[in-house]
Amino acid sequence: MSTQAAQEGDLAAVIGLEVHVQLETETKIFCGCATEPTAEPNTNVCPVCLGLPGALPVLNEGAVEAAVKVGKAIDADIPEETRFHRKNYYYPDLPKNFQITQYDEPICRDGELEVSVEGERRTVRIRRAHLEEDPGSLQHVGGGIDSATHTRVNYNRAGTPLMEIVTEPDFRRPAEARAFLAKLEEVLEYLGVFDSQRDGSLRVDANLSIIPDEEIDTEGGHISEGTLEDANRTEVKNISSHKGAETALAYEETRQKNLIRRGKAVAQETRHFNETHGSTVSMRSKEAEKDYRYFEEADLPPLQVSDWKERIPIPELPDARRQRFQTEYGLDDESASKLTSTKQVADFYENVAESFDPDLAATWVADNLLGELNYRDMAITELEGRLDEFTRLVELVAADEITTKNAEEVVLRRMLDEGEHPDDIVEAEGLGKTGEDEVAQAVTEAIAENPEAVADYENGDDGAINFLVGQVMGKTGGSADPGTVNGLLREELDG
Numbered sequence: 001m002s003t004q005a006a007q008e009g010d011l012a013a014v015i016g017l018e019v020h021v022q023l024e025t026e027t028k029i030f031c032g033c034a035t036e037p038t039a040e041p042n043t044n045v046c047p048v049c050l051g052l053p054g055a056l057p058v059l060n061e062g063a064v065e066a067a068v069k070v071g072k073a074i075d076a077d078i079p080e081e082t083r084f085h086r087k088n089y090y091y092p093d094l095p096k097n098f099q100i101t102q103y104d105e106p107i108c109r110d111g112e113l114e115v116s117v118e119g120e121r122r123t124v125r126i127r128r129a130h131l132e133e134d135p136g137s138l139q140h141v142g143g144g145i146d147s148a149t150h151t152r153v154n155y156n157r158a159g160t161p162l163m164e165i166v167t168e169p170d171f172r173r174p175a176e177a178r179a180f181l182a183k184l185e186e187v188l189e190y191l192g193v194f195d196s197q198r199d200g201s202l203r204v205d206a207n208l209s210i211i212p213d214e215e216i217d218t219e220g221g222h223i224s225e226g227t228l229e230d231a232n233r234t235e236v237k238n239i240s241s242h243k244g245a246e247t248a249l250a251y252e253e254t255r256q257k258n259l260i261r262r263g264k265a266v267a268q269e270t271r272h273f274n275e276t277h278g279s280t281v282s283m284r285s286k287e288a289e290k291d292y293r294y295f296e297e298a299d300l301p302p303l304q305v306s307d308w309k310e311r312i313p314i315p316e317l318p319d320a321r322r323q324r325f326q327t328e329y330g331l332d333d334e335s336a337s338k339l340t341s342t343k344q345v346a347d348f349y350e351n352v353a354e355s356f357d358p359d360l361a362a363t364w365v366a367d368n369l370l371g372e373l374n375y376r377d378m379a380i381t382e383l384e385g386r387l388d389e390f391t392r393l394v395e396l397v398a399a400d401e402i403t404t405k406n407a408e409e410v411v412l413r414r415m416l417d418e419g420e421h422p423d424d425i426v427e428a429e430g431l432g433k434t435g436e437d438e439v440a441q442a443v444t445e446a447i448a449e450n451p452e453a454v455a456d457y458e459n460g461d462d463g464a465i466n467f468l469v470g471q472v473m474g475k476t477g478g479s480a481d482p483g484t485v486n487g488l489l490r491e492e493l494d495g
Contacts (some may be wrong), residue, residue: 011260012213013253017180017245021163021188022134025068025196029133030057030100030157030300035161037198041154049133049159056299059084063161067107067131068308070163073187073317074126076111080306084131085296092153101132101164103294107305114319115183117176125168125171134160134426137200144280145272157200158483163193169207174249177206181242181444183234186318190343197379205241206249210256211268223345232268236280239273248273251280321346329358338366344380345370356394364394370406372416378427389415393422403481406431410478426461430477442480443488457493465489 028035032047047055072079085103111126136158142149153397171177185202188194190277195201234256236248256266271280318322318340325336325346335389339349339362353361369390373380385391393411396402402411406429416426425431446468447454456464465486 007273010213011210013068013172013174013249013255014209014211015177015410015429016169016207017165017167017171017177018207019165019167019181019184020134020203020205022198022201023063023161023163023193025062025066025161025414026252027060027062029060029063029131031159032184033159037156037200039156041152041156044156045158049095054086057100057297059300060161063131064107064303064305066161066191067129067163068312069191069193069314070129070165070188071108071111072166072309072312072314073191074111074113074129074200076108076126076383078108078305078309079105080304081302083302084091084290084300084304085294086297087132089291091135093138093150093155093158095136095155095158095279096125099133099135100297100300102130105302106130107303108301113180113183113187115176116248117119117173117179117180122176124170125164127166127168129163129165129423131160131312132164132296134158134162141465144274144276145283169209174246175494177249178242179248181245185242186305187342190315190317192315192343197381200240202401204245206236206238206239206245207233207250207253208256209233210253210260231376231464232266234266234269234271236271236273240275244273244275245466247275247278248280251278255280255303256477297376315343315487318343318346327350329353329362330361331358337360338370348380348383348387348390352391356398360394360398363392364397372412376416378416384417389421396422396426400481402426402431403478406478440488442472442476443485447489454493465493 004138023029025035027033028049031046032104033044033046033049036044048057058394068078070076082102083105084100086098087101087103090097100380106128109127111129112123114121114123114125116122134155136155139152139154140148141152166181171180181202181204182382185194185196189196190242234252234254236364239245239248240439259266267285269283269285272283273280279358322333322336325331325339326333333341338345340346345365349361349365352365355361370380373382393407393415397404397407410429410431411422411425414420415422450468450471453464453467457468468489469482469485472489473480473482
């Protein structure tokens with residue numbers, strides 16, 4: 001890298017991701033132990049996942065099916081045959097001192113995923129996606145990885161099916177990496193192979209190099225392998241969130257550019273992300289591929305997968321569903337995006353839209369319901385079995401039996417906070433809409449009792465009408481429709 005380029009600040013970040021996804025299966029990838037994460041430490045283990053002598057692995061068919069679904073979703077090449085290898089390294093959470101993974105014959109190659117970054121659509125190339133077993137987990141006691149007094153090892157996670165998805169170095173900004181991770185997680189959930197609510201279900205190793213800006217192909221945004229080989233690369237390990245990936249990469253980009261501009265070398269190393277401080281710290285020098293001494297796993301025969309791609313179906317994916325919602329229900333892009341953010345939300349919306357106007361259903365699900373759930377840090381999955389109750393609430397609004405205000409601010413909130421049925425809330429609070437005669441009487445009384453507000457309105461202060469609307473709403477216990485009250489007041493005052 002030239003000194004002039006460094007001094008002028010013409011430096012560009014080159015980012016690639018290795019995303020480790022825990023596949024949602026009942027048992028581990030090479031044995032019958034449960035993948036349930038809540039068990040007592042070191043109880044979901046057996047001779048196979050502990051690597052005891054003489055124990056032989058047996059491949060989990062469900063993990064292979066999940067991998068094929070992912071391959072189809074990212075439009076990857078799924079070969080006729082795939083093989084497993086041993087990746088040799090020594091770490092306390094790896095009971096066998098090697099990891100069964102895939103090396104030069106992975107189950108998926110050359111895929112892609114289209115993402116939107118700040119309104120711009122772009123395609124991220126995926127070099128490979130392969131199956132492997134998860135190591136165990138470490139609990140650092142008394143501090144972080146660099147300051148703990150001691151570390152505990154739990155092997156319950158060892159052997160959980162993982163799919164490692166490796167991108168090409170196609171990202172130039174940390175925000176792009178975050179957008180990719182969000183889109184990938186969305187696709188994985190639609191496929192039903194991944195549970196984002198499980199701790200550690202998605203972990204990211206992020207690689208970043210700094211090169212002269214002039215060495216990036218401006219037409220395709222790609223760079224040559226030779227350019228990357230000449231640049232020292234750091235890898236930030238085990239990042240557990242989309243936001244964390246963006247923060248860690250932003251820190252690394254700034255740190256490396258500052259080193260280069262001061263004439264210092266960037267070490268090729270593995271670093272740890274400190275989520276509390278938003279910084280990275282050095283862990284060890286970066287391993288090269290040869291350090292892992294890969295060799296074929298003799299206890300697992302080659303796997304023929306050529307016919308699996310045709311045999312295993314995948315559901316409608318988020319982009320396709322988003323487009324269908326716009327076409328079929330006439331929704332705008334923003335509403336369609338909200339309503340397809342997860343498969344559960346999309347399914348919930350379609351169930352409501354079967355009974356009501358699609359726009360009304362969209363407003364209640366995308367704006368009112370999701371807004372209240374987000375405020376409470378709840379997921380729509382927590383409403384499982386209560387679709388009929390929510391549909392009843394929308395029915396009450398559509399039939400003009402309660403006001404939209406009361407439905408939003410009283411009934412919906414009580415439904416979520418107390419678990420009550422909407423009809424019970426309406427009855428207990430007397431929220432049924434007041435009759436026309438009662439509203440008209442309340443309007444007459446409000447005008448008579450508030451001559452100052454009436455005078456202000458007649459003198460051109462249109463805001464005074466809002467005060468009078470409030471008086472009428474108070475007299476009717478909030479059960480009148482504010483729009484109707486506003487119209488009746490103006491009719492009375494202007495007449």
